[in-house]
Amino acid sequence: MAELQSLLSDGSMQYEISRVDSSGRLSARRLLLALNWKVGDQLALQTSDGIIVLRPATRSVSRVTKQCSVVLPAAARFRSGIHGGDGVLLAAAVEHDTLVVHSFSVLDQMMSRYHPARATAAQ
Template sequence: MTGRDLTAEQIVGALALPSPGASPQLEPLPLTAIRSEPDNSMAYSLGHIDRSGRISAPALLTNLGWSVGDHLNITALSDTLVLTRTPHGTHSVRSTQFVLLPHSARNMAGIRPGETVLLAAAPEYDLLLAHARTALAAMISTHLRSRLDSSPR
């Protein structure tokens, strides 16, 4: 496993959400990894998935530098799909205009046609995250709870 693969796994692990109903034990993030100002290390896009599993994402694919024919691995982590470019991936980039999520992967992540999906590209790690609607709801809920917990009463 290369250093880049290990780092990509660490990012995915940090972004993985707990299963519903679980009471997560939150550990503090390393402060050096948190940037106080927005930067260009990540790119985001919201889109609707169509019946064939396509989500329009030309800017993200350009940002990642992915081209038609590049091989991808797709891993399901609860309600998030992780797409990584690899020489021997079982899937491939079919267009520079959209991301195609296979039916089996969509089912594992609970992504249904017509739903909104958050795509998050990390060019530095050559990976793309596709978050299902349930992941979006959990992220927003967690964010709001942390704000409420830290506000003076």
């Protein structure tokens, strides 16, 4: 998923915090609207190291629900270490039609790499 790095460079990312319910559903109304994803749109997904990447597709394992949410299949949640009740960071790359779901453990890793680097730079 090296292509995710290129999504960050254009400044068009939009973020939101959400919580995954016990059935794998997560609310993302604002970001789904920004992505212009409609009820019933089919979504393909990829998983890797605590993230789930969603993109529109003709064949899918997920879709946008009537409640403007997305249901993450159990297998994808398991592979990503995301459980019912967990908080997640959602990152929408609007220009690239992509929604990335980050587990909080991934967010913790990003923060731990960022802050020591900032402390060293300030010295």
